[in-house]
Amino acid sequence: MSEVITRREADDVASGDAPDVRWAPAEPAPKRRRLGLKIGIPVGIVTAGAVAASLVLIAPGTAVAGIPVGGQTADMAEGSIAGHLANLTITLGEGGPTVTGADLGATVDASALADAAFSQSPMWNVGAWFSTVDGLEVSLDEAQAHEALRAAVPDLYTDPTPAAVVFTGTGYEAQPAIDGTGIDLAALTAAIEGAVADGASQATIDAASIPVASVTTTEMAEATAATLTEMIAEAGFYAGEERVVPISAKRLDSWLAIGTDESGAFTITADPAAVQKTVDGLADKVNQDPVTAEILTSEKGTQLVTIVEGQDGRVLGDTSNIASDYAAQLSTGDAAYALPVDVTPRETVTTTRLAEVDLSEQRLYLKENGKVIDTWLISSGRPGAETHTGRYSIGWRLESQDMSGTARDSGLPYTREGVPWVMYFNGNQAFHGAYWHNNFGNQMSAGCVNMPPNLAKKLYDWLPNGGDVWIHS
Structure with a gap:
């Protein structure tokens, strides 16, 4: 015979469409006595009813966790499981206020549990009588549960302070979240499951509060403040x-x-x-x-x-x-x-500048793109201390410098303090201003090219480092 009768098959029996169930191999029917004609019909009816009942009912003594469901149909068992959970009374601390499972929005998959009880322990299976079906998992509606518990024990509840983002005048900073307090729903759920498993109709839990974090966390505020600070920068x-x-x-x-x-x-x-x-x-x-x-x-x-x-x-x-x-x-x-x-x-235009010295003329020419834009007399090196000819560029400069050395032509030492607007182009040879003479147009220096201080300043501002210099005769 079949070992398991499904809930659907049981429903068929209840509606009069019993499945073909054979309890044992058929034996030769004994010869009927006439008395059977008088009592056979009532006994048959009773026997058929017992068989039908055994196909739709859960075995006696069966419990889902601690909830008795023996002798019930699967539909009845579903209602018993859901009703037991809804009517369960939870006391919040010794002698404290009470709430019910229904108040907390407690639910369980009663249909699945009832089906499991019927499948594992049908009445017809005598060996499955007085068995227990495990797997009761209770869920609480979080919002509904906290609302009911807050009303019952308001002193155990404080609202958390959410994290915030504030403007400081120049940027943004995060203000941290502060935990509130409330009852631990996980512990409450475990207590309810334990009470149901023990077959109890009420449970007492320690109504102590635990920290309750804000859904708007400090980390969220810090990340948002960082984003806003980056936005300010761009x-x-x-x-x-x-x-x-x-x-x-x-x-x-x-x-x-x-x-x-x-x-x-x-x-x-x-x-x-x-x-x-x-x-x-x-x-x-x-x-x-x-x-x-x-x-x-x-x-x-x-x-x-x-x-x-x-x-x-x-x-x-x-x-x-x-x-x-x-x-x-x-x-x-x-x-x-x-x-x-x-x-x-x-558009972009380029200009090339050249400081050109004609030693034979003792004259400096300022040229832009090959055209003379200004010129004035200079004094180059004396015979024996001549200014070297060649192509050079300005290497470094000083607005003022004390100069000293030995003249190549005379071998005599010299010292000049505060020489203005110095621009070196060839070793120790430089353009600079000369305040100690006014004999420009004649060779007067120890090798440099000197000129009136005001014109030296003009050259200093006009020709940058790297600018071209051409000394020739």
């Missing part, structure tokens, strides 16, 4: 890589609202109307005419200095959706907004 309207309109921390904060969602996570929202006030003034700050850049180079093409930085021309495009688009972008933590800009690239 906040602004950009034309390409250039932040043409920076947004200050104070203004950015005035646009933002920091909140939390249902899960406790922080949210960032921005007000498009507040952003619009800045958008209205963008054109005046973004639009600009192109400016040609001027670069000073050596004759070999090496860039020495930038005379004029130059700039690209810009014209701001359509601004109708900028405020709403930027507000939406800020809500994602991105504070760098790329503006729609038409750019006219700057």
Whole structure:
């Protein structure tokens, strides 16, 4: 015969459609006596009823955890399990207030447990009588349970303080969460399961409070504060890589609202109307005419200095959706907004400068791109201490220097204090101002090229380090 009768088959029996169940191999039927004609029908009815009952009922003495379900159908057992749990009384501390399983939203998969009881312990299986079905797992509705417990023992409950993010005037910082208190639902659930397993209709638990953390944690606040601080560092309207309109921390904060969602996570929202006030003034700050850049180079093409930085021309495009688009972008933590800009690239011109000394003329020529733009008399080295000819460049410079040495032509020592606007181009030979004579146009120095101090200052400002020098006769 079949070892297990399913709940569906049991329902068929209850409806009159009993399955074909054979209790033992068929034996030859004994010869019936007439008396059987008088009593056979009632006995048959009783026997059929017993067989049908054995196919739909759970075995006597069967319990789910500690809940008796013997002699019941699976549907009845389901109701018994759910009802027992709902009516279970929980006392909160000795002599304390009470709540029921129903108050706490206690639930269990009663249907599955009833099916398991019927499958494992059907009445027809005598060997399964007085058995226990384990596996009772109770769940509490967290919100409902805390509401009922708070009403019963309000002194054990304090609300946690959620973490927060605050603006300091220049940035953002996190304020830590503070734990509240409440009853431990895990311990309560375990106590309920233990009471049911013991067959009890009530349970007493120690109604002590435990720390209850805020769903909005300190770590959430710290992460959000870090995001907002990064936003301050990059906040602004950009034309390409250039932040043409920076947004200050104070203004950015005035646009933002920091909140939390249902899960406790922080949210960032921005007000498009507040952003619009800045958008209205963008054109005046973004639009600009192109400016040609001027670069000073050596004759070999090496860039020495930038005379004029130059700039690209810009014209701001359509601004109708900028405020709403930027507000939406800020809500994602991105504070760098790329503006729609038409750019006219700057032009660049280069200039080559040369300080040329004609020793035969005792004259200095200032040239730009080969054209003389200025000239004046100088004094180069005397016979025997001549200034060396050749192509050089300015190596280093000093606004003022004390000079001393021995003249190559006379062998006599010399000392000059506070020599102004010194520019070395060949070892110890340099351009500089000379305040001790006014005989320019004649060879007067010990090898340097000297000139009036005011003209030395002009050369000093005009020719940078690396600038070209040509000394010739």
